[in-house]
Amino acid sequence: MKLFVTRAIAPEALQLLQDAGIEVTQWQEQRELEPEELIGHCMNHHALLVAGKSKIDRQFLSICHHLKVIALHSVGYDNVDVPAATEHGIPIGNTPGVLSAATAETAFLLMMAVSRKAFYMHRRILNGEWGFTAPMDNLGISLQGKTLGIFGLGKIGMEMARKSIAVYDMKVIYHNRHRNEEAEQTYGAEYVSFEELLSRSDVLSVHAGLSSETKEKFNTDAFRKMKKEAIFINAARGGIHNEKDLVTALNNGLIWGAGLDVTNPEPMQPDNPLLTMPTVAVLPHIGSATVETRTAMAEIAARNIIAGLRGERLPHAVNPEVYN
Ligand SMILES: NC(=O)C1=CN([C@@H]2O[C@H](COP(=O)(O)OP(=O)(O)OC[C@H]3O[C@@H](n4cnc5c(N)ncnc54)[C@H](OP(=O)(O)O)[C@@H]3O)[C@@H](O)[C@H]2O)C=CC1
Ligand SMILES: O=CC(=O)O
Numbered sequence: 379m380k381l382f383v384t385r386a387i388a389p390e391a392l393q394l395l396q397d398a399g400i401e402v403t404q405w406q407e408q409r410e411l412e413p414e415e416l417i418g419h420c421m422n423h424h425a426l427l428v429a430g431k432s433k434i435d436r437q438f439l440s441i442c443h444h445l446k447v448i449a450l451h452s453v454g455y456d457n458v459d460v461p462a463a464t465e466h467g468i469p470i471g472n473t474p475g476v477l478s479a480a481t482a483e484t485a486f487l488l489m490m491a492v493s494r495k496a497f498y499m500h501r502r503i504l505n506g507e508w509g510f511t512a513p514m515d516n517l518g519i520s521l522q523g524k525t526l527g528i529f530g531l532g533k534i535g536m537e538m539a540r541k542s543i544a545v546y547d548m549k550v551i552y553h554n555r556h557r558n559e560e561a562e563q564t565y566g567a568e569y570v571s572f573e574e575l576l577s578r579s580d581v582l583s584v585h586a587g588l589s590s591e592t593k594e595k596f597n598t599d600a601f602r603k604m605k606k607e608a609i610f611i612n613a614a615r616g617g618i619h620n621e622k623d624l625v626t627a628l629n630n631g632l633i634w635g636a637g638l639d640v641t642n643p644e645p646m647q648p649d650n651p652l653l654t655m656p657t658v659a660v661l662p663h664i665g666s667a668t669v670e671t672r673t674a675m676a677e678i679a680a681r682n683i684i685a686g687l688r689g690e691r692l693p694h695a696v697n698p699e700v701y702n
Contacts (some may be wrong), residue, residue: 379400379401379425379463379687380397380400380401380402380403380422380423380424380425381395381401381402381403381406381423381424381426381427381683381687382403382419382420382422382423382425382426382427382504383402383403383404383405383426383427383429383524384405384427384428384429384430384432385404385405385429385430385451386404386406386429387404387427387429387451387672387676388672388673388675388676388677390580390676390677390681391673391676391677391680392404392680394677394680394681394684395680395683396682398684398687399617399685400425400683403419405419405524407468407551408493408589409431409432410430410431410432413433413438415443415541416432416438417438417441419440419565420441420442420444420445420462420524421441421442421583422603423445423560424444424445424446424687425445425446425447425448425449425460425686426442426447426449426484426544426644426681426688427447427448427449427450427451427675427679427680427683428448428449428450428451428452428471429450429451429452429526429679430451430458431457432457433457434457434458434459434463434470435459435462435577436459436462439459439462439463439468440462440466443467443468444494444687445468446468446687446689446694447468447471447682447686447687448463448468448469448470448471449470449471449472449679449680449682449683449692450470450471450473450584450679450696451473451474451675451676451679452472452473452535452666452675453472453473453474453475453477453666454472454587454588454614454615455470455472455522456587456588456589456615456617456697458470458696461643461693462694463690463697463700464522464697464699464700467528467654467700468700469682469686469691469692469695469701470651470694470695470696470697471672471678471679471682471683471692471694471695471696472676472682472694473675473679473694474533474694475533476524476674476675476678477535477665477666477671477672477674477675478533478534478536478537479671480665480667480670480671481537481613481665481666482534482536482537482538482540482585482613483537483541484613484639484661484664484665484666485509485534485538485583485585485611485613485639485665486538486541486542486545486630486639487538487611487661488544488560488611488613488637488638488639488659488661489521489542489581489609489611490521490545491520491637491657491659492494492609492611492636492637492657492659493518493519493520493581493635494518494634495516495518495605495656496653496659497553497658497659497660498656498658499516501618505613509677512599513700517686519596519607519635521542521546521548521581522545522546522547523546523548523549523550524548524549524661525548525550525551525572525579525580525581526539526542526548526549526551526579526580526581526583527550527551527553527570527575527576527578527579527582527583528540528550528551528552528567528582528583528584528585529552529553529575529583529584529585529586529595529618529693530552530554530584530585530586530587530592530614531552531553531554531556531558531567531585531587532554532586534559534585534613534614535552535558535561535583535585536560536561536564536565538583538585539552539561539565539567539604540565542581543565548581549566549568550565550566550567550568551567551568551569551570551574551575551578552567552569552570552575553569553572553574553575553593554573554586554587562664565640566669571623572595573603573640576600576603576627577603577604577605578606579604580605580607580608580609580610580611581608581609581611582604582608582609582615583611583612584596584611584612584613584614584618584619585613585614586618587596587615588614588615588617589595591614591628592617592618592619593618594617594618594619594620595599595619596610596612596618596619596620596623596624597619597620598623598625598627601623601624601627602627602632602634603633603690604632604633605633605634605686606631606632606634608631608633608634608655609633609634609635609636609637610633610635610636610637611636611637611638612636612637612638612639612640613629613637613638613640613643613665614640615685616638616640616641616642616644619640620649621640621642622642624636624652625651625652626659628652628655628658629651634657635655635657635658635661636652636657636658636659637658637659638652638658638659638660638661639660639662639664639665640663640664640665643658644662645662646660646662651693658702662686668672678693678694681693682694682695
């Protein structure tokens, strides 16, 4: 059985695949595969492991319908046309859970950095602008006891809630489509409407997946309803906010600051005005990027591939309906 992998992944996972007798070809170039190149490789393979942003759309699936399994090296699956995969009988695997702590850590880091203008202060030092430490200079905003609003309180949101309560004794409110009773019991999280989430949050942290429902949910209309002192954090998908509207909201003082691990589009261009704003911190989509987490993600992806090639149920399938 032959597997094509779209990026270099952790060696521990390659070992699992080899032990299972699977022949692995890894794309080694430091660029994303073009769609035609991906199709070309898939024609000669039985399985695909997608590590990166390659689009698995209906056209790709109709050409590569012989694939027995596609495993994502991510929990998010907005790059896949899941209904089309199910129609073609292809199980799609993802990597939930193992990356929740690391991704929440990234959101937490951004929240702290924005609240104390840390990235901006670093840039000023690099420019030789240490300045005076006068009482009213360089002031940030304290997070102690403030209200954290979570849009999409699932596995990563739970970790964000836990850290924010433990460190800053924050009050957690959230908006999902369904109530998260575990979060309500464990963290005293309060379920609120989307409008209330906007109006009450001191920090609003986005942890929902990207879908037609969440696309550009954070736009001028939403930013206008937020507190002027609020911090907006997005460590989920850049498509959930409208970036031009975010720039305008910050410039016009509709909100105070923003921390982004994900941008719209990616990569963010170096001349983007967000990169020079004092109350903005941007990271290049490194949410799950620790050695431990990426190894665990690769191992789950490998286990999904092995199960799929053996005709067994994937340990983590995005489309379990494929087995009906
Ligand atoms: N920056 C990075 O590197 C990383 C980013 N991510 C992103 O984080 C996302 C979340 O991951 P994870 O926590 O594991 O996923 P979960 O499925 O555990 O949580 C997602 C939450 O979002 C809620 N949600 C989904 N749609 C909506 C909606 N339309 N309105 C309100 N709430 C909604 C869901 O609740 P309900 O169904 O009740 O609405 C659920 O609680 C991933 O999809 C991925 O895009 C993940 C890992 C790393
Ligand atoms: O963005 C990363 C993911 O796992 O989803």
